[in-house]
Amino acid sequence: MSSCKHSVLVLLPDRKNVLRCQHCHLTIKADELGKSYCPECYEINGNKLFDFEEVAAENPGRARYRCEACGLIVESD
Ligand SMILES: [Zn+2]
Ligand SMILES: [Zn+2]
16 A cells, blocks of 8 residues: 555545526536526527526535545545
């Protein structure tokens, strides 16, 4: 085993940041959407709707970090 103490941890991007439109059920990444309206609803009926819900996470409540020194992925609650 390595002697790395994993002291340089970098937070990995959160995969649960996916939003679903409550009208057309389009799913889109939060950072892709930004602060914009649902592009699908806008295309269908011209309404600018902002009714999104967060999609359930694959690992709820877990943050994932990578050690910069050895590259190990660690999870924390
Ligand atoms: Zn390490
Ligand atoms: Zn929509």
